[in-house]
Amino acid sequence: MSSAPHSGLLKVDATTPAVLALPGPVIRDEVPRLCARVRAQLEETGAGVVICDVAGLGPPGLAAVDALARLELTARRAGGRIRLRNADPALRALLGLVGLRFEAEGEPEEREPAGGVQEAVEPGDPPL
Template identity: 45%
Template sequence: MRTIVCDLRGVAADCVTVDALARIHLAARRAGVDLDVRHASPELKELLVFTGLSGVLGVEPRREPEEREELLGREEERELDDPPA
C-alpha cells in the first residue's frame, strides 16, 4: 500500500488545520493510501485529541505519568482491634 507523508512542522494548531487533516485523511483512505502524519506540535496534538481525530490520524500526545501512590512494600493501616483479613 502506498503512503503519503504529511509533515506538520510549522503548521498552526487551529480548526482550519484540523479540518484540512480530516479531509486529507478521508481522501487518502478513499484512494487506498495510508496517511503518515509527522512533526505535529504539542498544541495540535492536543487539539486532535479534543476533536477525537488523534486515533484516526495516528497522532498521540505525550502524556505525563499519572500521580499515584506506590503500594509496593506498604500495608494498609487498620485499627488494632480489627482482626486480620
C-alpha cells in the same frame, strides 16, 4: 564515501512513502489541491501511506484540523492513509479533542505493541 549523481528520476518502490509538506496556515481554498496531491502520491508510489510534514502549519487551529481530516478521508478513499511528521503536541491534543486519531512517525501502530513491552501473567490466570 560518495555516490555518482543520479540522472533522471529517483526510483521509489512501494515501501517508500511519499512526503507532503503542508504550508503555513492552511487556507480552505488550498485543501482540494492538497487532497489531489495526496491522491496522486498514493497512486504514484503504491506505498499506501503519505507522510504529511505538519511542522510548517504554525499554531494549531480548526482550519488545520479540517484540512488533515479531509486529507485522511481522501487517502482512505484511495486505499491509503496519512501519517503525521513533526506534529506539535498542541496539534495532537486538538486532534484528540475533536476525536481524530492520526498515526505519527515514531509511534507504534495501534495493532502493534510498543517494542520491549511484555504482558505480565497474573497468578491464577488461565493458560491461553
